Amino acid sequence: MKTAEDRLAAAGCASPRLDVRLLAEEALGWSRTALLLDGDRPVPAEAQAALAALVDRRAAREPVSRILGRREFWSLEFRLAPDTLDPRPDTETLVEAALRHLPDGQRPRRLLDLGTGSGCILLALLSELPGAWGLGVDIAPGAAQTAAANAKALGFASRSAFLVGSWTDALGAGGRFDAMVSNPPYIPAADIAGLEPEVRTFDPMRALDGGADGLDPYRHLATVARGLLLPGGLLAVEHGAGQGADVAALFAAAGLEVLERVDDLAGHDRVVAARRRS
Numbered sequence: 001m002k003t004a005e006d007r008l009a010a011a012g013c014a015s016p017r018l019d020v021r022l023l024a025e026e027a028l029g030w031s032r033t034a035l036l037l038d039g040d041r042p043v044p045a046e047a048q049a050a051l052a053a054l055v056d057r058r059a060a061r062e063p064v065s066r067i068l069g070r071r072e073f074w075s076l077e078f079r080l081a082p083d084t085l086d087p088r089p090d091t092e093t094l095v096e097a098a099l100r101h102l103p104d105g106q107r108p109r110r111l112l113d114l115g116t117g118s119g120c121i122l123l124a125l126l127s128e129l130p131g132a133w134g135l136g137v138d139i140a141p142g143a144a145q146t147a148a149a150n151a152k153a154l155g156f157a158s159r160s161a162f163l164v165g166s167w168t169d170a171l172g173a174g175g176r177f178d179a180m181v182s183n184p185p186y187i188p189a190a191d192i193a194g195l196e197p198e199v200r201t202f203d204p205m206r207a208l209d210g211g212a213d214g215l216d217p218y219r220h221l222a223t224v225a226r227g228l229l230l231p232g233g234l235l236a237v238e239h240g241a242g243q244g245a246d247v248a249a250l251f252a253a254a255g256l257e258v259l260e261r262v263d264d265l266a267g268h269d270r271v272v273a274a275r276r277r278s
């Protein structure tokens, strides 16, 4: 185990000990407790080879969640695919903000998640809102398929639907949603080459590239939000660190009322919540 840890440290991995432990749990089929209590027990040759193969992938900077094919978000398990972003803990800030600002009311709430990826935001919201129904849209077919499979596995198939399309192109006009949420691609195109290999090599480019200044998707969302939201309806988005003032200004210029700007746990501005005026 120590050799594998050293190898990952030399490859530039930020948490080699944890990574090896997670990969070992997967390859050996041992529980975390068994690994901690009895980590010196002999490992069968077959399992050693399986672990070595996983360590090779991590040494090439593939994230552990991609190697395992799953990621926990909002205490729910999401399967990943090459077309899906690996959900980030920071995105839970968006889920919390949306729950804080959702319009009150007894009727089922209709939610729209643009750029749904694994479906993590929409399905986390559905897990907290028993009366709600949600539509997820993604331009990547593999993302929409994976989100639908996650919805089924998590028991939300009857309260959700997923479409392949560019933003709102596949939706008709008319204010039909109580809330729109989105974590769109927001990295300025020129910054992508400087990202960590885990991100630039393994997250899909369509999930990262937000155009020249990273704000292109917010310009689009600002344009369509009032037409898709019911009066009083919520628009809540994640954005990159330092983009909050620009995103809020775009929403205000589109006639929306900005309700809140929220920082993530690391203190970076991360979320803007706005609403269509009643």
Ligand SMILES: C[S@@+](CC[C@H](N)C(=O)[O-])C[C@H]1O[C@@H](n2cnc3c(N)ncnc32)[C@H](O)[C@@H]1O
Pocket: 083, 084, 085, 086, 087, 088, 091, 114, 115, 116, 117, 118, 119, 120, 121, 137, 138, 139, 140, 143, 165, 166, 167, 182, 183, 184, 185, 186, 206, 207, 208
């Ligand atoms: C940053 S990822 C977020 C994924 C997921 N919502 C999450 O938070 O983990 C952005 C998503 O937007 C999708 N996307 C990019 N351009 C799009 C477009 N024009 N229309 C719809 N979805 C788009 C990408 O395929 C990707 O799944």
